[in-house]
Amino acid sequence: MELKKILNNIDYELKSGDLTKNITELKYDSREIEKDNLFVAISGFETDGHQYIDQALDKGAAAVVLEKDREKYEKGVTYIKVKNSRKIMAEIAKNFFSDPLKDINLIGITGTNGKTTTSYLLYNILKEYKSKAALFGTIKNIIGEQELGSKRTTAESVDLYRYFAQMREKNIKYGVMEVSSHALDLYRVYGMDFKAAVFTNISQEHLDYHENLENYREVKSKLFSQLKSNNFAVINNDDQNSDYIKAKSQGKNYTYSLDSETADLYTTQFKLHSQGMEYKTGGKVNSKFLLNLGGIFNIYNSLAAILTAYLLGINKTVIKKALTKINSVPGRFxxxxxxxxxxxxxxxxxxxxxxxxxxxxxxxxxxxxxxxxxxxxxxxxxxxxxxxxxxxxxxxxxxxxxxxxxxxxxxxxxxxxxxxxxxxxxxxxxxxxxxxxxxxxxxxxxxxxxxxxxxxxxxxxxxxxxxxxxxxxxxxxxxxxxxxxxxx
Incomplete structure (x- = not known):
């Protein structure tokens, strides 16, 4: 794609070179650079990508996006200066891959606990519904039948858009993604169009990074504030932060609860046993569910998945069938x-x-x-x-x-x-x-x-x-x- 097209609707300063170059790929790791790639220099926690610009050029990078000025701008190289490389990387990735989310229903799940299990449950419901779906998270990334490794809970924006482009190629319409607080704070999901956002809970975690619970909660809420008005949020009504998340949400809010009949989905009774659990629900879905997982916390996780699936238009018979097939979630009880x-x-x-x-x-x-x-x-x-x-x-x-x-x-x-x-x-x-x-x-x-x-x-x-x-x-x-x- 021509560099000028990649930078469409993006605020930048052209430091040297021209915008007519044809860019073959986007990379933020200089070790992966190939001829005519665009290298995005990111200021990281442990290393600064600006230190590796020369390495990227030696390997054939045609253009560089940076935040910091250089002493020398080499001839033949296009340098593009921006205020925030991470934020811009998400925007240029969206342009480079021709906004694949236009053709995909992406569901983001955030919270301290329960992200992995809730995403796993919802992914299996969607797979039962459409025979193929995608999952992006802590344990692994899955696109249809293809399984990929996972280095972190939420991948960098370029990698995510590359995954979304693969989903579009395979005609996969639904994807479920765990969204970490680091991902939200570091613009990994900036500007992404989420069909739905799910909130599980907030408790003490990552305070070495966020410093206090108020900052942590504010960052978590970003997923909901970037929802469009025609999309929806699924919120744990029993968590003390639920009202805060509702207020931040720009979509339509729906809630789930263990026992509050004011919620859109709640349990009327539940029973835990050695093989798992069974419970009845009230609200938008009146039915009995069997789950081969233990723990009250997994009732919450399954309620979130059930309500999200229902709001996506999936029949409760399909939901129940999918849940009974799940015997465990890797590394979760x-x-x-x-x-x-x-x-x-x-x-x-x-x-x-x-x-x-x-x-x-x-x-x-x-x-x-x-x-x-x-x-x-x-x-x-x-x-x-x-x-x-x-x-x-x-x-x-x-x-x-x-x-x-x-x-x-x-x-x-x-x-x-x-x-x-x-x-x-x-x-x-x-x-x-x-x-x-x-x-x-x-x-x-x-x-x-x-x-x-x-x-x-x-x-x-x-x-x-x-x-x-x-x-x-x-x-x-x-x-x-x-x-x-x-x-x-």
Whole structure:
């Protein structure tokens, strides 16, 4: 596409070169640049893309979008200066890929907890409805039959528009996307036309980035303030922030609740059992639903998916059929069964609220003793560490504290801050830094009918340490450890 067309309706300053060049691709990573690509220099957290402009030029970049002036503007290269590279990148990606969202119904899901499960449930409903759909999120990205890896909850804008273009090529009309607070704040979804936006909840998370809950909530609300008037929002009416989100929404608001009959969808009664749950709903959808997932929090997640699907025009028979086919969500209250005589559950819960949800569910399950393994991520919100220890003590019979992606932080510092949450008289815990050894120990000490909860990492397959990443999948380690115990 001609560069001038890519920059249509965009505010910029042409520093050098011309706009007649034909651009073959958009790239923000200089290592991926090929001949006649447009390189967008982004000021990142750890590295500044402006430092890699020369590398991009050496690899054949024809034009550069930047925020900062250069000492020298090379001949033959077009330099385009803008105020915010990330924001402009979303706009030029929309132009370059000819706005594929014109032909797609995109549903964005945001909140502290429940994004992944809600998106997974809704994706499966849409797939049942139209035989093919797309999913973009924490675990993986799926476009029809094609599965792609996922580096972060919400991809960069250029990557997302490339995915949307692939959806258009495959005639896929529906896509579900997890939208993180970082994505909203860093313009990854700026200007995108969402058919619907779903709000799950807000609790303490990412305060290392947002500083306080008010900032965090404000950023989350951006998804709803960018809705068009003919689109809609689906909001958890039981969350204390629901009125704030409603006020920010520019679309038509619909609500779901566990028991409030003023909501558009609510439960009239529910029952949790060992295989999952069943509940009846009132409001816009009057029916009985069966779900092979445990926990009251998953009632909320499924209500959000059901109401969104209904508002998209999907029949309740299709919704019910899709939900009964789902046996688990990867790394979300995922049961590990190697034939052992006790239960093992792996869950992604890594916030106080998420941990409270899964531990309340564990407390209600039939079991002997509850063994909980958890940790807290390094270089992240430190205030949640003692809070999570306090919760673990409240529900668990025995606790093992271990690494959970310490990153550049000293694990011993993390452990000392976690320990502050335990009461002085509490001693039913130990610290095992090595995550694999900690999991093996938790499973080795489990007796018949105990429940072992491995929390914090869920679907993740790598542990991030100070000196790099190592392969570590809690589910795989747990299964292998359970097989050893079973065979001994």
């Amino acid at each position: 995922e049961i590990i069964n190697a034939g052992q005589d006790f239960q093992i559950v792996v869950d992604y819960a890594h916030t106080p609220d998420g941990m409270k949800n899964v531990l309340e569910t564990a407390a209600a399950m039939e079991k002997n003793k509850l063994i909980v393994l958890f940790g807290c991520g390094g270089d992240r919100d430190r205030s949640k560490r003692p809070a999570m220890a306090e919760l673990a003590e409240k529900y668990a019979d025995y606790i093992i504290v271990s690494n959970d992606n310490p990153r550049s932080e000293n694990p011993q510092q993390i452990f000392s801050e976690i320990k502050k949450g335990f009461s002085k008289k509490f001693s039913a815990y130990e610290i095992i830094a090595d995550r694999q050894k900690a999991i093996e120990k938790a499973i080795k000490i489990a007796k018949k009918d105990d429940l072992v909860m491995l929390l914090g990492r869920g679907h993740e397959k790598y542990q991030v340490l100070k000196d790099g990443k190592i392969e570590l999948d809690d589910r795989k380690v747990a299964y292998q450890a359970a097989e050893k115990v079973k065979g001994s």
